[in-house]
Amino acid sequence: MSQSNNIPLGIGLMVATTFVFAVQDGLSRHLAGEYNVLMVVMIRYWFFAxxxxxxxxxxxxxxxxxxxxxxxxxxxxxxxxLAAEICVMVAAFTILGLVESHAVFTCYPLLVAALSGPVLGESVGWRRWSAIGVGFIGVLIILQPGMSVFDPAAAIPLLAAGMFAIYGLLTRYVAREDTTATSFFWTGVMGSIAMTCAGVWFWEPMSATDWIFMGCLCITGVSGHWLLIKCYEVAEASAVQPFAYLQLVFAAIIGISIFGETVRANVAIGAALIVAAGLFTFWRERLQSASN
Structure with a gap:
């Protein structure tokens, strides 16, 4: 696809994308709290496919x-x-809420950076390793391992982040031979087939109101991906990617205002460290790209 480099427009599209995806997560949290997660993700995948x-x-x-x-x-x-990761993340929304799930999941770019060396053979310098270390300190602050208040369920979004990071690395790998259209096609079709095979066994009657919410979920899923595609068409990824962290902000607003969630101090501190480390990592990658 042809690409310009209209950074202000790209940033605007990325902000819109993160907002739409945050709304999608809020809808997923509601529906998965009422119905089986596999059924909810299955219907979402039909429209996505x-x-x-x-x-x-x-x-x-x-x-x-x-x-x-x-x-x-x-x-x-x-x-x-990706289909399995979405199921795990939606389950995390129902168990931990939007705020804490997104706070932990935000570390996935750091996982991509950490694994890009051994998996893809990419160079990861000491500065980025330092940023990755700071990010994982943030994760530990959120999870509070070893403390009496530690909830093992907090590891669920960390699992989702790991799965999404591996998905991202595989996407980079196959891009060496396949086009974006091909990868996008396989993502939607394989996910839809897998979720249909798994979710059809858990079909439940849905109220008329929740069918409206389900329709909104499908629309936000499609529109979010469309906005993301347009975002990368008009601006380079390194310029707009840092604004993807706004999804954490929007998800927190939805979680607090609609679902009555709270933000614990350790979650806020840990999330701030993760975001700062992630932004530094993106900055270093951009510097390296510019020097090559």
């Missing part, structure tokens, strides 16, 4: 061309991994 097929057909010219890959196993694994 339809969107992915439409985008892939437009960009690649045909569905067959979009699906063409020399790495079907890796592409399939990516799709399954």
């Amino acid at each position: 339809a969107f992915v097929i439409a985008i892939a057909k437009r960009n690649a010219g045909s569905i067959r061309q979009a699906a063409k890959t020399s790495q079907p196993v890796l592409q399939g694994l990516r799709g399954l991994l």
